[in-house]
Amino acid sequence: MIRKKKYVCTPLFSSHGFTLLETIMTLTVLSILLSFCLPILKLYDSPAYTEEMSAFQYFTFIQDELNTSKAWTVKNEELLITDPENRLIKISKYNQDIRRQVNGTGHELLLQQIISHSFIKEENQLIIRLSFEEGRVYEKVVYFPKE
The missing domain is CATH 1.20.5 (Single alpha-helices involved in coiled-coils or other helix-helix interfaces)
Structure with missing residues (x-):
């Protein structure tokens, strides 16, 4: 067994x-x-979230540049800023990017994948419009006190 x-x-x-x-x-x-x-x-x-954050960061950067500037103007879809050190800062669209140049030199990228970009100067405000490749449009109005 x-x-x-x-x-x-x-x-x-x-x-x-x-x-x-x-x-x-x-x-x-x-x-x-x-x-x-x-x-x-x-x-x-969540690409829309990162795109929105990029636009918000760009608007904040522009507002900080303008708040610390001596003078600024809009010419040919470019924002020209004179800083306290008398340097000319140009923010413009370059291909599908937005870049920042100081005294005509450098290539600091601020935003990428932009379809259209515009600065509109009015009395005491600057209107900034961005259109991304995804089709979203962002707009910011920067107000300045009347002198």
Whole structure:
């Protein structure tokens, strides 16, 4: 007569199905992987947010430049600013980018993937309009006190 040995522990892999330990381990690994994947997918799926933040940062940069300037004017869709050190700062569209030049030199990129860009000077305000490749249009009005 052949006797079968009785095991105190059941084998990890069974031909009859999954054990409770295998199921718990699988769920633990999946939950850890999903906790890392979901934030990455949210970052990937939000180009409008980054575009909006880029436009807001650009508007803030222009307003800071104008607030610290001695004089400014708009000429041929370019913003010309004279800073306190008497340097001429030109902000203009170059291909699909917006760049900043100081005294006609340099090529500091401020924005990319721009379709159209305009500066409109009125009495005591400057209107800035941006159109991105995605089709979104942003506008900012910078007010100045009347002199």
